[in-house]
Amino acid sequence: NTGMFTYDPGFTSTASCDSALTFIDGEEGVLLHRGYPIGQLAEHSSFMEVSHLLLNGELPTREELDDFTYTITRHTMLHDQLRGFYQGFRRDAHPMAIMCGVVGALSAFYHDSTDISDPEHRKISSHRLIAKMPTIAAMAFKYSSGQPFLYPDNTLSYTGNFLRMTFGVPAEDYVVHPVIERALDRIFILHADHEQNASTSTVRLAGSSGANPFACIAAGIACLWGPAHGGANEAALNMLHEIGHPDRIPEYLARAKDKDDPFRLMGFGHRVYKNYDPRATVMQKTVREVFEALQVSDPVFDVALQLEEMALNDDYFIEKKLFPNVDFYSGVILSAIGFPTTMFTALFALARTVGWVAQWNEMISDPAQRIGRPRQLYTGPTKRDYVPVSER
Numbered sequence: 001n002t003g004m005f006t007y008d009p010g011f012t013s014t015a016s017c018d019s020a021l022t023f024i025d026g027e028e029g030v031l032l033h034r035g036y037p038i039g040q041l042a043e044h045s046s047f048m049e050v051s052h053l054l055l056n057g058e059l060p061t062r063e064e065l066d067d068f069t070y071t072i073t074r075h076t077m078l079h080d081q082l083r084g085f086y087q088g089f090r091r092d093a094h095p096m097a098i099m100c101g102v103v104g105a106l107s108a109f110y111h112d113s114t115d116i117s118d119p120e121h122r123k124i125s126s127h128r129l130i131a132k133m134p135t136i137a138a139m140a141f142k143y144s145s146g147q148p149f150l151y152p153d154n155t156l157s158y159t160g161n162f163l164r165m166t167f168g169v170p171a172e173d174y175v176v177h178p179v180i181e182r183a184l185d186r187i188f189i190l191h192a193d194h195e196q197n198a199s200t201s202t203v204r205l206a207g208s209s210g211a212n213p214f215a216c217i218a219a220g221i222a223c224l225w226g227p228a229h230g231g232a233n234e235a236a237l238n239m240l241h242e243i244g245h246p247d248r249i250p251e252y253l254a255r256a257k258d259k260d261d262p263f264r265l266m267g268f269g270h271r272v273y274k275n276y277d278p279r280a281t282v283m284q285k286t287v288r289e290v291f292e293a294l295q296v297s298d299p300v301f302d303v304a305l306q307l308e309e310m311a312l313n314d315d316y317f318i319e320k321k322l323f324p325n326v327d328f329y330s331g332v333i334l335s336a337i338g339f340p341t342t343m344f345t346a347l348f349a350l351a352r353t354v355g356w357v358a359q360w361n362e363m364i365s366d367p368a369q370r371i372g373r374p375r376q377l378y379t380g381p382t383k384r385d386y387v388p389v390s391e392r
């Protein structure tokens, strides 16, 4: 149901929908997927298991998980003509530009799964989208680096397959590092779904018109790209590099408070969380695990830790209820794993696809669902008569 309502923070928003997928309590810093706390899922589950949970409502049995993983694995290949689609991009195209284009183009290849009135079509297109995003993202990375594409290796896990397609080369075997695989799989879990955020709302609005699922997910990718949303992980790491040293943190904190300065602390603040983003907690812990396993350190992580410490003890950020969000630490880990900053939001889109697809399915299968049509508060001129140009 949609409508206009005003609530506590004093701003109006369109009510969006009923949903059983994800619950967020912004004041308490709570995030549940089908009732399961994100911290427990990140600690004990896998991205394939969480994907099944979001799509089907329950954690799978071992047999259900094997069946689901097998089905997703069987859809990881791209139609070979789509390889040609990449050739149309400049080598320096942003991976998100490529993903917008290629995912939208899937509509032209999979006519056997675009009839949204057919539950089987919806199921196949959902599985195709989840399965092909790692292949599409990895190919975007390879294309930008001038390396050859690698086909999926279905003997690997979902996340291991993505790592090999991204960092492997035909000239030698690629061994998936278990700590990196587990860390990245956990990062995918943390990004899987997040209630009615901007990109998910975009997918739902596009889907409410009856557009095919590939086009709807392409719309979600476009929205996620913005630095206020999914683009924040790339912007946050760039910010940390720009700060460069803990001694410069006060200068940037001052800029973040200056209303005349457009600078914002990237990776800080949230539309809903007015307490700590529970995903940021897991993310910070994962940074430590990856650094320890890889025996690496990065001065940027020290800058991030000290920036967080200083901001959390700063009256302005306390009063404005600004805490680190999911994007604050993710870039530090992804950079340590070897991804360039331009791939960070593409990874966010890869992981969020299951949430977008699950939300789209929930909306499309609701018999009461109608086309979304947000209204406005009109602030333009009142009615007036036309004036010929000779009299203006």
Ligand code: SDX
Pocket (backbone or CB within 6 Å): 193, 194, 196, 197, 198, 227, 228, 229, 230, 232, 256, 257, 263, 264, 265, 266, 267, 268, 269, 270, 271, 272, 320, 322, 325, 326, 327
């Ligand atoms: C994601 O919706 C989701 O769920 C999104 C997401 C998901 O999983 O889908 O969680 C992913 O998008 C996380 C957010 C990533 N974006 C960033 O990290 C970019 C930096 N953050 C800001 O741009 C900002 O915090 C927003 C866009 C996230 C939220 O902006 P709001 O709604 O304006 O935040 P607010 O109402 O809480 O702001 C309160 C005050 C405002 O000042 P006043 O108008 O009261 O004077 O705090 C200021 C804001 O200007 N403020 C900041 C700030 N964020 C808000 N000041 C400095 N630095 C910041 N980061």
